[in-house]
Amino acid sequence: MKKSALPLQNACGGSKNQSLGKEALVKLLRWHFGHPEFRGKQLDAIEAVLSGRDCFCLMPTGGGKSMCYQIPALAKKTGIVLVVCPLIALMENQVMALKEKGIAAEYLSSTQATQTKNKIHEDLDSGKPSLRLLYVTPELIATPGFMTKLRKIHTRGLLNLVAIDEAHCISSWGHDFRPSYRKLSTLRSHLPGVPILALTATAVPKVQKEVIESLCLQHPLILKSSFNRPNIHYEVRYKDLLDDFYADLSDVLKSSGDVCAIVYCLERTMCDDLSAHLSKNGISCAAYHAGLNDKLRSSVLDNWISSKIQVVVATVAFGMGIDRKDVRIVCHFNIPKSMEAFYQESGRAGRDQLLSRSLLYYGIDDCKRMKFILSNADNKKSKASNSQEELSKKTLTDFQQMVEYCEGSGCRRRKILETFGEKVPASLCGKTCDACKHPNLVAKYLEELANTCIVRQKFGSSRIFMSSSSDTINEDRTSEFWNRDDEESCSEDDISDSDDGLAVKNLARSKLPKKLGISGKIECLQRLEERYYPDKSSDKQINKPEKNATSDTLREASKQRLQNALKQAQQRLGNLKIEVEKSASFLENECYNKYGKTGKSFYYSQVASTVRWLSSADYTGLTNRLGTINSSLSDNAPPETEPPAAPSPLVEGPTEITSSDFHDSVRSETSVAVSLTEIASPSTRLPPIPSFSQFINTKKTKDNRSSASEKKSPNGVQKNLEKRMRLQ
Numbered sequence: 001m002k003k004s005a006l007p008l009q010n011a012c013g014g015s016k017n018q019s020l021g022k023e024a025l026v027k028l029l030r031w032h033f034g035h036p037e038f039r040g041k042q043l044d045a046i047e048a049v050l051s052g053r054d055c056f057c058l059m060p061t062g063g064g065k066s067m068c069y070q071i072p073a074l075a076k077k078t079g080i081v082l083v084v085c086p087l088i089a090l091m092e093n094q095v096m097a098l099k100e101k102g103i104a105a106e107y108l109s110s111t112q113a114t115q116t117k118n119k120i121h122e123d124l125d126s127g128k129p130s131l132r133l134l135y136v137t138p139e140l141i142a143t144p145g146f147m148t149k150l151r152k153i154h155t156r157g158l159l160n161l162v163a164i165d166e167a168h169c170i171s172s173w174g175h176d177f178r179p180s181y182r183k184l185s186t187l188r189s190h191l192p193g194v195p196i197l198a199l200t201a202t203a204v205p206k207v208q209k210e211v212i213e214s215l216c217l218q219h220p221l222i223l224k225s226s227f228n229r230p231n232i233h234y235e236v237r238y239k240d241l242l243d244d245f246y247a248d249l250s251d252v253l254k255s256s257g258d259v260c261a262i263v264y265c266l267e268r269t270m271c272d273d274l275s276a277h278l279s280k281n282g283i284s285c286a287a288y289h290a291g292l293n294d295k296l297r298s299s300v301l302d303n304w305i306s307s308k309i310q311v312v313v314a315t316v317a318f319g320m321g322i323d324r325k326d327v328r329i330v331c332h333f334n335i336p337k338s339m340e341a342f343y344q345e346s347g348r349a350g351r352d353q354l355l356s357r358s359l360l361y362y363g364i365d366d367c368k369r370m371k372f373i374l375s376n377a378d379n380k381k382s383k384a385s386n387s388q389e390e391l392s393k394k395t396l397t398d399f400q401q402m403v404e405y406c407e408g409s410g411c412r413r414r415k416i417l418e419t420f421g422e423k424v425p426a427s428l429c430g431k432t433c434d435a436c437k438h439p440n441l442v443a444k445y446l447e448e449l450a451n452t453c454i455v456r457q458k459f460g461s462s463r464i465f466m467s468s469s470s471d472t473i474n475e476d477r478t479s480e481f482w483n484r485d486d487e488e489s490c491s492e493d494d495i496s497d498s499d500d501g502l503a504v505k506n507l508a509r510s511k512l513p514k515k516l517g518i519s520g521k522i523e524c525l526q527r528l529e530e531r532y533y534p535d536k537s538s539d540k541q542i543n544k545p546e547k548n549a550t551s552d553t554l555r556e557a558s559k560q561r562l563q564n565a566l567k568q569a570q571q572r573l574g575n576l577k578i579e580v581e582k583s584a585s586f587l588e589n590e591c592y593n594k595y596g597k598t599g600k601s602f603y604y605s606q607v608a609s610t611v612r613w614l615s616s617a618d619y620t621g622l623t624n625r626l627g628t629i630n631s632s633l634s635d636n637a638p639p640e641t642e643p644p645a646a647p648s649p650l651v652e653g654p655t656e657i658t659s660s661d662f663h664d665s666v667r668s669e670t671s672v673a674v675s676l677t678e679i680a681s682p683s684t685r686l687p688p689i690p691s692f693s694q695f696i697n698t699k700k701t702k703d704n705r706s707s708a709s710e711k712k713s714p715n716g717v718q719k720n721l722e723k724r725m726r727l728q
């Protein structure tokens, strides 16, 4: 039901507009919007602009920035508030919501019927507009005709405020630069004396400065709220460690109930594919991207807003300004390009302040792909920009922050806030991110991921397109997604996505080598241990294609690596007499005999474990293992002190690694052996590695204990234990 406007004399006892005090403003808020009180710094912003002062307002996503210009529009008896918005969808939504509340609001855009536009212009020209709020695009402001109209309105004293929503779009340092926003810098000189309110959720200090300078704000009141979104729980999952990340997401959504969610993907085809997969699994969802026609897009949006569908699988253009309050999960199925973009997108969760979730699926391939796209985008930008080097550096630094968010073992919330220059105590998170809640588990995943990286980097087993990227990627097609500065060629909708053709191939490729999870690896290795492997046609791992075979070159490299580790062990144990070459061959053979035929990954892991063992093995351990081929070993005197035992990384979880360790190791081209030993802290002393059978038997005993209570199959238990921990 429509509600009439609250007569101002009721709100302020009939006094003049200027004297509207807090009480009157609260009355307006309650009457029109039904909110009991102002939130955060809303009132400060409102009071500032009503007194004629410029204001820069930095509030978190969903903080209620719109209210900072909507209430002033209602607090003046006459005149309008002009609101500049980057998206038509955003204007449409806000205007619709305001009209439903009985507030006279309109927007002007090329998508509107001429008749509607004429009516708005008539009202503006009337000298006594009935409109309270007029939403426009920055492009319209830049047209001489419209500016003349605005000046006329201003001369009549009817322009009360200019509000610039999503003001970070003005800055080329921001994550969402819109060149048309630059044109807003003339507003101050054309409309002197009209207060300007700049609003944003994501401006880092450099962007804040640029916004204030570009808009020529004069002694603005600068309001900054914390970026913290305490109701959002942050989590990262590692695609490379999951059996099937499609199924994983499906499980997450199903186990969360019929909740409202947004899943962000890099490409349109990925949206279609994932949406089809989720639908097949009984999840109510639809894809949304620029490849769909207008009708389909708006029907998806309507269905989602009205809860007919629960999940939208979309490209990043979806959501800016879409105010569905009860989004419980925002999932990034591919890594975003920057922390600012991530903050803005994940911030669409929990606008009702209730508990919500941000879940990011991080994959090494996605990461490389994104780096490629960003570099590619920068190349294009360089054609128009003088400071290409600076910009490229910035883009990649921004992206690196995002990578560190995923690859670091520290608090995720803290990382987000630090990106925006906020220093926060460690206690702030209160275990509302996975890294704080399950630090050991996260550290374990990171170590597994580091190992995967090293193996893939060394042996080029990456699934991504990098090797063929240069001939497949089309610069124009990728840049559409990453840069909104191609506005001349874009529709005003500004719905933009990345390339599709490539994505199809990429997606297909990404699904090919289905990874084994822990239980899968255990099963496979067990079979090997029992010498089942030669002819098992049912074993997926055994039937891996030749490309995964352990080559002679790899074996040679491993031997070399083991030799190095043996030499170090020799030195550590007081120049122990040992036949290094022979011992290295022996150990390498052991690894090969056990795991060589399963493929290089398992073989390589075994070599890595052996190297780790050598880095801490004591005299007795070495004698036991290498005594048969080193008769000289028994002649050596044992060391006086034995290194203390440390928990087995395999069973208890790994040594925590820092993100810089991780990057160094991934970057290192020279020696994987060195990288791996560096990753495990040199001061960490590890016990002898159990044989695989010993490990399996320990694990089986544990699992049997659990299965007695869970009444599930051993494999199910192993898998569920992992999954359950992640879902907590």
Ligand SMILES: Nc1ncnc2c1ncn2[C@@H]1O[C@H](COP(=O)(O)OP(=O)(O)OP(=O)(O)O)[C@@H](O)[C@H]1O
Binding pocket: 035, 036, 037, 038, 039, 042, 059, 060, 061, 062, 063, 064, 065, 066, 067, 200, 201, 321, 323, 325, 351
């Ligand atoms: N004082 C208030 N009390 C309660 N709810 C409020 C208040 N002010 C705004 N809201 C609600 O908060 C939600 C978010 O508001 P709004 O869209 O203005 O946020 P925003 O800061 O512009 O977010 P974004 O950065 O995502 O655009 C809306 O549903 C709005 O009705």
Ligand SMILES: [Mg+2]
Binding pocket: 065, 066, 165, 321
């Ligand atoms: Mg907003």
